[in-house]
Amino acid sequence: MGSYEGDVIIGMLDTGIWPESASFRDEGFGPPPAKWKGICQTENNFTCNNKIIGARFYDTDNLADPLRDTKSPRDTLGHGSHTASTAAGRAVENASYYGIASGVARGGVPNARLAVYKVCWGGGCSPADILAAFDDAIADGVDILSISLGSEMPAAYNKEPVAIGSFHAMKNGILTSCSAGNKGPYRRQISNYAPWALTVAASTIDRSFVTKVVLGNGQTILGTSLNNFHLDGTSFPLVYSGDAANITSAMSPDIAGICFPGTLSTLKTRGAVVLCNILSDSSGAFSAEAVGLIMASPFDEIAFAFPVPAVVISYDDRLKLIDYIRTTEYPTATILSTETTTDVMAPTVVSFSSRGPNPISPDILKPDVTAPGSNILAAWSPRGLSSVWVFDDRQVDYYIISGTSMSCPHVTGAASYIKAAHPTWSPAAIKSALMTTATIMDPRKNEDAEFAYGSGHINPLKAVDPGLVFDASEADYVDFLCKQGYNTTHLRMITGDSSVCPSNEPGKAWDLNYPSFGLSLLDGEPVQASYLRTVTNFGSPNSTYHSNITMPPSFAVLVEPPVLTFSEVGEKKSFKVIITGSPIVQVPVISGAIEWTDGNHVVRTPIAVFNNKPYVFAPLDDYPEKKNSHPFQGSTIYHQNGIFDAIKF
Template sequence: MRHQIHLHRSLRSPRNHTRMPNPRLLALLYLIIAFVMHCNSQERKVHVVYMGEKPRGRIFGASTPYVMHCSMLEKVLGSTAAAKESLIYSYGKSFNGFAAKLTDEEVARFAEIEEVVSVFPNTMFELHTTRSWDFLGFTRSHVRRSRGGQDVIVGIIDSGIWPESDSFNDKGFGPPPAKWKGTCQTNENFTCNNKIIGARYYNSRDVYSPEDIQSPRDSQGHGTHTAAIAAGIKVSGASYYGLAMGNARGGAPNARLSVYKVCWSGVGCYAADILAAFDDAIADGVDILSISIGAPYAFQYWEDPVAIGSFHAMKRGILTSASAGNNGPDRAVVQNYSPWLLTVAASSIDRRFVSQLVLGNGQIYTGSAINSFDLNGTLFPLTWGGDATNYSANSISEISSHCYPGTLDSKKVEGKIVLCEGRSDGSAIIMANGVGVIMPSRPMDNLAAPFPLPSTLISTENITEVFDYITSSNNPEATILVSEEVEDTVAPTAAYFSSRGPNPIAPDILKPDLSAPGVNIVAAWPPIGRASVYDQDTRSTKYFIDSGTSISCPHASGAAAHVKAAHPSWSPAAIKSALMTTGKHT
């Protein structure tokens, strides 16, 4: 405290204890702040200018939407060169609008134009990261009756696709339907076939991470997984490192796929790209659209690219199925809540994965995790993260007990299983050369996740009992067994993470509309995608077990493709109604 008092005195004038601020310094500070704010307002950022329906005839004297959009930009920006440099996308195939780099002043000027419905920033959206069809009652006989969605075209707006996966083999498929007007962008050795008949990619910010591939190819896994769930063919012997072994198939295995890549690793999914994908997909001739992407917060319908795109799809007879979000169990957090969307929540199926922890005293605890690592029943030394503090990194026991990266001393962890009081991706244990990890589960959580090392998640009560064993034993030991599949007799139940209603914009419109399997689902995966929750997991797998409303959404999309195949003339509302009114109440 002496140092603080001395410092305060040094700021005082020897003659005046209440020194007044220097007016010149204050004026300079205000000028700097004003300059920074002015520069920020003059910085051009991507915005979407939405103008409603596709124009019919000449508007503003222009013969095409592109010419019209360039003309509008030229009037506001002042020159043809500036207009062309600013324009990112011209939406004119299925609706009217454009994306362009605009200053705040230019945004305000466009908003005043009568023909403009809304102007909104290029907001980043997020991805809402087999047996499930049999559980739903979609047996092979159902597939035969609707011809497996034959020649129905399902559009997937996501992170791309891995076309070489067995789930997208085109053996037995003929040429694309005559109505198809799409294209395949064949950059970076990407090729389509008679199963994947179309593929495009979009990146309005022109920013890429090292993992990204500038083509429709999927490097994350999310888009491949969702596409396979919706319309992958039957693949025998699919598994995740031997777990969940069986037949993997999509809901509409005979449907065609067209993919629209709008999401990038470490970069996200942006509004302008999502709208561009909708504009193309509608014009390409898709029958069903599936999008497992959500907004960071609630938008009005006319400022939400998913709402806008799906509205124009609906007017063209195309149903859009969208994920409800993974922000449950809080209320009023549902995403993709537009009335014309099929908003899909996540529920469990009759299979759970358990991973047992066996202590040196013979005590066994059943936890939840997808553990594919076999320790052969060998007992390893067991320690608590709080006893393995990395003091050289200025960590403390209260922090290392949660096993954050860098907080553990490798000399105290190497060759041991670690009890952690927090949940993580297991990377801290790997960095410290540990053998396995024990973490607390969440109450009511019915999902399991794959980790990069032997893992299990047990209840907080069990965590306390294991801690007591460690502190009371001279030589605490443990092992973690390979995961087993057990029957979930109470399924289906709503997933803990699945976003709940009511609708944040219009509470009288009930959302979500229905739920579908979204917990522990096996489907195709790119071999270069991460093999667990740990981003740096370098193992490779062709099939992955994942959970989320991202996973439930393509289940509904596949079911919608069946209905569309059986009833080609049905409207999106009729298909949506059929799915909602024939579902089971749980």
């Protein structure tokens, strides 16, 4: 497969790339494929090679931060280098973050080519730039697009730049892989929900980072962080921040408990390990001259890096530490260096990953799949932050961050792997292969079920040979949009051509040839739906697939016909799915699935039935506004006054 990967060009719409990184070296690469028609903008000493074969940058709305950004494709934030190397980075030995997670770092398709489109800056990402980058990438000749960014609020398809751009890409045979967003665990917060794009949730990997707090009484508390500092087991006074309020500055114990800079009395915290009530960027520890920091947070799947010895613990363990402090005359503690351990519960969908249902078209199940997005080591810009503190002046070549920004390029790599094996497959066929072969996730670990993980966890090796695929063309998506209530004027804002809606009569999304089944119902509405699907045989020429249905007994699912017989590759067969049952009230989601098997392949499509109130969105006839849509910045933190202003996991 490696020799074919070199013909695949991945377009990255992100914060640029650091071309000198070892992950992007081009030793052994020949010239770019003949289909490549792009350029390399070389401003401010940027260079391309036979790995990074093209690079452009855009800043229509002057979003570049003069203190952090460089007007070139060069990545000064780190996010773009991280996503690009996750998708297609070369293998790099002994990569680590200060010795943590040491090993080989490589992307999903290390022999693929990269084309970089820098649309995001310190101030955000302009919709105009995103659309321009889509147009350029299509004209340049990319095969797969990777988009680890998204709008803050849901919008109609003709108002959402990624939806419009990815539609144009789909028209030209290019699949767009998108991040689902980082607003979990709340429902209906998902980004990039267009059915022609591939939406990716984030899951854990089987590696976790444990940082221990050892108390003076010998008790050990387990926490999480990326702590490369060594206190050599030396114990220091342990101080609760609520007991160290800066009275001179009129700070209350409640305010001091948050550990904002200036809220703590240095007389009490100097040389001590300080316990804080919430997660922060550790600037309070600096101003208080503390030697170490312990913070409480619900984000226990995520390991953050700090510029001081620090650890994040659970709220329950915070109460244990306060009790120890209150009942001990001289409480002490030390923070040990981070250890790498095995997470036996993985994969589970991380709490920050945005959940469905789809806010605009709830009968189109989103997200589509999940992939690794927690504590991912990948290439970084030396000019990017090396910890959560904005004034940390250390430089790193590899960094560990978390987010659907990280899971998206995993799927980009998997899609590129399929594209290398099947260069003529449509975007919908590649997407279908990833969805129908995904590994089933355990709903006992993920209470949001399909709204958390979609069809399941990607399995690229199986996806190369899916057996049957659910294909769809531009005409199918145009029909879908017309049934969703888009008139010809609205439709052309998306398609950019002379497409026409034959009728303004709204309809259901049930007949779009999608590799999953969603049924959104109002409370008390009868459960009765009919879906038409068509599959294309890419397995054995002569094969027979039998259907198997899994659904709670309160529902009846009929598949007609229940058996599909094929006599050649490329042959198409259609079937109907009818779901009936008693009305449901206040039901979050009821899960089922249909599996087609020929004894060799298993083609699985999930079913999700749920109660849902329709989302009311802005008028359709407005073109995308000139407003920022921010990138999902992994564990990068936007600072204001030295504290967390907003966290974009």
